[in-house]
Amino acid sequence: MKYSSQSxxxxxxxxxxxxFVGQIIFGLAMGLQYVVGDFLFPEIPFNVARMVHxxxxxxxxxxxxMGATYFLVPEEAETELYSPKLALLxxxxxxxxxAATILGYLLVPYxxxxxxxxxxxxxxxxxxxxxxxxxxxxxxxxxxxxxxxxITMTMLKGRKTVISIxxxxxxxxxxxxxxxxxxxxxxxxxxxxxxxxxxxxWVEGVWELIMAAILAFVLIKVTGVDREVIxxxxxxxxxxxxxxxxxxxxxxxFWIGTPEYWQWLGSIFSALxxxxxxxxxxxxxxxxxxxxxxxxxKAAVLWALGTGVMAFLGAGVWGFLHTxxxxxxxxxxxxxxxxxxxxxxxxAYVLVVLTIISYAMPLLRGRAANSERSQVCxxxxxxxxxxxxxxxxxxxxxxxxxxxxxxxxxxxxxxFMAVQDQIALFYWMRLWAGVVxxxxxxxxxxxxxxxxxxxxxxHA
Amino acid sequence: xxxxxxxxxxxxxxxxxxxxxxxLLVALSFDTMSGxxxxxxxxxxxxxxxxxxxxxxxRNCIGCHTLxxxxxxxxxxxxxxxxxRGAEFIKAWIKSQPTGTPGRxxxxxxxxxxxxxxxxxxxxxxxxxxxxxxxxPNIEG
Numbered sequence: 116m117k118y119s120s121q122s123x124x125x126x127x128x129x130x131x132x133x134x135f136v137g138q139i140i141f142g143l144a145m146g147l148q149y150v151v152g153d154f155l156f157p158e159i160p161f162n163v164a165r166m167v168h169x170x171x172x173x174x175x176x177x178x179x180x181m182g183a184t185y186f187l188v189p190e191e192a193e194t195e196l197y198s199p200k201l202a203l204l205x206x207x208x209x210x211x212x213x214a215a216t217i218l219g220y221l222l223v224p225y226x227x228x229x230x231x232x233x234x235x236x237x238x239x240x241x242x243x244x245x246x247x248x249x250x251x252x253x254x255x256x257x258x259x260x261x262x263x264x265x266i267t268m269t270m271l272k273g274r275k276t277v278i279s280i281x282x283x284x285x286x287x288x289x290x291x292x293x294x295x296x297x298x299x300x301x302x303x304x305x306x307x308x309x310x311x312x313x314x315x316x317w318v319e320g321v322w323e324l325i326m327a328a329i330l331a332f333v334l335i336k337v338t339g340v341d342r343e344v345i346x347x348x349x350x351x352x353x354x355x356x357x358x359x360x361x362x363x364x365x366x367x368x369f370w371i372g373t374p375e376y377w378q379w380l381g382s383i384f385s386a387l388x389x390x391x392x393x394x395x396x397x398x399x400x401x402x403x404x405x406x407x408x409x410x411x412x413k414a415a416v417l418w419a420l421g422t423g424v425m426a427f428l429g430a431g432v433w434g435f436l437h438t439x440x441x442x443x444x445x446x447x448x449x450x451x452x453x454x455x456x457x458x459x460x461x462x463a464y465v466l467v468v469l470t471i472i473s474y475a476m477p478l479l480r481g482r483a484a485n486s487e488r489s490q491v492c493x494x495x496x497x498x499x500x501x502x503x504x505x506x507x508x509x510x511x512x513x514x515x516x517x518x519x520x521x522x523x524x525x526x527x528x529x530x531f532m533a534v535q536d537q538i539a540l541f542y543w544m545r546l547w548a549g550v551v552x553x554x555x556x557x558x559x560x561x562x563x564x565x566x567x568x569x570x571x572x573x574h575a
Numbered sequence: 576x577x578x579x580x581x582x583x584x585x586x587x588x589x590x591x592x593x594x595x596x597x598x599l600l601v602a603l604s605f606d607t608m609s610g611x612x613x614x615x616x617x618x619x620x621x622x623x624x625x626x627x628x629x630x631x632x633x634r635n636c637i638g639c640h641t642l643x644x645x646x647x648x649x650x651x652x653x654x655x656x657x658x659x660r661g662a663e664f665i666k667a668w669i670k671s672q673p674t675g676t677p678g679r680x681x682x683x684x685x686x687x688x689x690x691x692x693x694x695x696x697x698x699x700x701x702x703x704x705x706x707x708x709x710x711x712p713n714i715e716g
Contacts, residue, residue: 149649152680157673160683161649162638226633226685234633241632243646277586299632301625303702304615307645308607343582350585354592361596362603370710371643372615373607378708380603444710448644448652528715531651532680 116478116572118189120196125479126206127182128472132560134175134213135465139553141168146546150539159221166220166246172460173244174213179468180289181209181262183329184282186475188266191332192273197265205261212254216247238299242310245296252296259290277346278328278335281353285324292316304372311367318464319363319388319430323356326467327395330422333474334399337416339407348398355391363388366438370447378440385438389431392463396423411570412477412484414493418470421501425462433458433508445523450515450538458508461500469497469559477569486567493562499555506548514541614706626691627698634685641716643707649680652716657696657703659714665699666692 116122145164147154155164189196196202219228225241232248234240239249247255263286270279295312331349335342365381399420410416433455437446446452473493477485484490521534529537611617631637636653637646643654656665669692673681687695 145649148680151678153676153678156681157683160639160681162635162647165638165647165649166635225635229633238629238632241635241637243637246635246638277582301620301628302611302615302617303628303643304611304705305608307643308604347580347582347585350582350589354585354589357589357593358596361593361600364600365603368607370707371645372611372705372707374610374614375708377607445712447710448641448646448648450648453648522715523712528713530715535680 116481118195120199120202121186121189121475122479123196123199123202123206124182124186124475126203127178127185128476128479130206130210131175131178131182131468131472134171134178136556136560137217138168138171138175139549139556141165141171143546143549143553146542146549149542150546163220163225167217169244170220170246171217174209176464176468178209179464179472180286180325180329183325183468183471183475184262184266184286186471186479187282187329187332188269188279189273191276191279192270194269194273197268197272201261201265205258205265208254209258212251212258216251219248220246237297239297242299242306244314245310252293255293256290259286259293263287263290276342277349278332281324281331281349282328285321285326285328288321288324289317292321307371308368308373311364315364315367316361318459319360320357322464323360323391324353326422326426326463327352327356329467329471330395330399330419333415333419333470334402336474337410337412337419338402338405339410340402340405345402348394348402352391352394352398355387355394359384359387359390366440366443369440369443382438382440386435388438389427389435392423392427392431396427399423410484412474412490414485414490414497415470415474417494417497418466418473421497422462422466422470425458425466425501425504427462428505429455429458429460429462429508433512436512445519446515449518449523450511451519452515454508454511454515457511458504461504466501476563478572481572482569483572484570485562486565486569488567489562489565489569492558492565496555496559496562499558500552501555503548503551503555507545507552510541510545510548514538514545517541616701616704616706619701619704621697621701623694623697624701627694627696627701630687630691630695631698639682642702643705644710650682652711653699653702654705654707655703655711655714655716657700659716662696662700665696669695 141164144155144159145161145168148161148164185196185202228248229240232250234249237249239252240246266283266286270283292313295309298309300306327349331345334340335345362380363385365377366385368377368381400423403416403420437443437451437455477483517538518534521529521537522531639647639650641648641652644652669685669687672684
């Protein structure tokens with residue numbers, strides 16, 4: 116750690132991991148509800164569990180992004196953070212608001228929560244991933260603005276690198292596109308159209324900038340490859356991401372009451388969306404192959420390479436699988452979508468956050484890298500989580516293909532619930548894969564507590 | 576990447592490409608908005624439908640069901656439930672939840688009034704009449 120204010124990243128990373136654990140617990144509960152329908156009913160109905168599962172994911176990734184930023188920007192800008200106090204204050208505001216929101220989901224009926232929190236003044240709730248009460252949404256905006264202020268001020272007084280500029284653009288984009296979550300017209304088509312301006316323009320737009328910047332930062336650090344080379348790659352990757360991803364939004368505009376031309380635009384541009392992810396994979400491997408130093412943190416290198424590969428598979432390949440309009444006509448809103456969602460989020464965003472945590476945490480704890488034993492444990496966690504996520508995706512894909520066949524392609528289509536009974540075997544398999552994932556997560560947690568001789572920090 | 580392709584070139588292509596394609600998205604969105612009156616069934620956007628949408632949202636229906644294919648995949652698609660089941664069935668179904676059948680997926684009872692039930696049906700009817708380019712492929716959703 117080169118600047119003492121980088122240490123504000125630590126609580127952000129710890130909170131991220133803690134909420135990640137919560138996300139997986141609810142994921143397992145839902146996996147069981149898929150096959151034992153009345154599990155936890157009426158205490159925690161599926162819709163509540165799902166809201167907790169997805170909202171925790173979003174919140175912990177945001178904690179991860181913010182932690183990454185607080186760690187990375189002072190080092191890139193070569194100056195202390197503008198206000199570490201503000202960063203810590205915002206940490207607590209965000210954590211308490213997040214926890215209160217999750218408790219609200221769990222303890223209060225959703226319609227009561229809506230009434231209590233001003234949803235009748237401005238109705239924004241009850242839309243997938245944007246279920247947060249109005250006051251939480253406003254809180255997110257306030258935290259985001261304070262965070263962006265802090266980071267922007269830090270950058271203004273220091274060195275402006277390509278990595279920190281790209282990261283900052285991604286973060287500003289994140290905050291700006293979130294504002295569409297306050298727009299909820301009665302016209303369902305318009306509602307859905309602009310809902311994607313948050314969801315798609317986040318995950319297939321500005322988040323890719325954040326991801327690429329974090330990955331580039333870690334690669335510079337662990338490979339020692341010339342910054343000029345890495346920054347050129349970074350520009351190429353984010354160009355590809357936005358050129359394909361912006362009009363690629365159209366792959367969500369096939370069947371929601373929007374004009375037919377989106378089927379062409381959405382298909383063509385989103386078919387190109389794997390390219391930036393492929394470039395990221397090539398980039399990561401290329402840089403590691405051309406490394407000029409053997410960084411003692413081998414686990415961080417593994418996470419970085421894993422990010423490239425799994426993002427390409429999950430977002431790129433599994434996205435392409437069902438993105439062409441004639442295919443999507445059958446697969447839209449099926450378990451195929453769920454399969455893609457799981458591996459894409461894991462591969463791109465979970466892994467990039469775990470990459471920066473893997474790189475930064477030892478430094479924040481005053482060592483260049485963790486002990487050999489600790490790193491082996493961490494690498495076991497990587498493989499357990501990654502391989503089980505591959506199987507979760509494969510089982511959901513199998514379930515999805517059968518579902519689409521029985522319910523939509525067949526000459527004698529079966530009703531939804533009858534089909535669900537037919538494909539229960541795959542839901543059971545998915546659940547077991549989920550249990551292995553949880554074991555991987557426990558292994559990951561354990562890696563932080565494994566002792567051994569760590570590599571001392573050598574100040575240059 | 577060789578020396579002829581410089582970082583400055585990469586940067587310029589990025590800014591140019593990002594701005595161009597974002598403006599293209601904005602232009603296409605304007606075009607879509609102007610074409611929507613033909614497809615979005617706004618003529619039938621009554622007060623009852625708007626109240627129904629509010630009920631749909633505040634009961635977090637999207638947490639289990641899909642609507643025009645978007646949402647959770649735990650329970651049936653409801654974008655075409657109106658032509659599939661009809662008004663009376665939908666109301667009776669909502670009122671009779673949860674079934675309590677052991678091991679089956681359960682839907683909560685939301686204690687909706689007759690008026691609220693009519694509103695949610697109106698919303699689902701309006702939704703089913705949106706021009707979705709013939710999606711879903713069949714009545715099962």
